[in-house]
């Protein structure tokens with residue numbers, strides 16, 4: 402069938418469509434014919450233990466790696482054929498910290514905005530819009546180095562939202578943070594999803610970051626074991642909770658998806 406690239410079809414396309422994607426490191430298969438979708442306006446959690454293949458998948462969606470097997474589309478745009486159009490609509494928070502610690506917070510944000518063609522005035526307006534009412538609004542002139550780990554992460558999230566992308570990927574954004582910072586970050590991203598109608602793919606190995614209203618994709622050993630709304634997956638596994646459903650699907654102990662006890 403000829404693909405439909407009309408304006409209507411593109412407007413109705415999922416935020417992210419991954420179809421039959423595989424990836425190997427030498428002989429090690431990290432992703433094995435992975436398919437799933439992130440519907441527009443959804444908060445979709447990519448739930449998988451360490452080594453499941455989450456970061457590999459993010460490297461493919463962001464084009465750090467070439468997609469050799471299968472197809473990825475962002476808002477209907479094929480990543481391999483129209484990389485510019487696809488990536489323009491994408492914002493990313495990688496697992497590793499990527500702010501320049503010797504620049505001020507504002508400089509970090511303005512630099513990213515300029516790369517996306519925004520003027521200084523547009524950038525300032527957008528920062529104020531995202532950080533309205535936040536304690537970080539008063540700290541924009543400070544060097545990034547003066548912020549705590551949780552605050553740095555929040556600024557990276559602001560940066561990912563700056564150019565109004567339609568899809569945002571976050572790769573285990575709360576790793577290493579204390580419980581309070583983790584909760585702040587999850588709720589901040591959920592608020593932005595609601596207010597801006599943006600779609601989010603949130604990679605995590607922590608079950609307590611999943612909400613009843615989320616869609617989830619369970620990834621284990623490079624394969625998608627389940628995809629859907631939380632209540633549907635719980636029911637399909639005849640489980641009492643999403644924790645139980647995850648244990649049944651993966652055969653792993655519950656402790657693999659519990660947060661480490663940071664203060």
Ligand SMILES: Nc1ncnc2c1ncn2[C@@H]1O[C@H](COP(=O)(O)OP(=O)(O)OP(=O)(O)O)[C@@H](O)[C@H]1O
Pocket residue numbers: 426429430431449450451452453454455456457458573
């Ligand atoms: N550069 C690499 N070379 C060889 N093997 C790799 C490389 N990167 C990842 N792998 C392997 O690919 C598999 C998937 O790893 P990946 O980092 O994508 O998983 P993950 O779900 O993101 O886990 P984590 O949360 O630990 O990063 C693992 O078996 C991992 O050891």
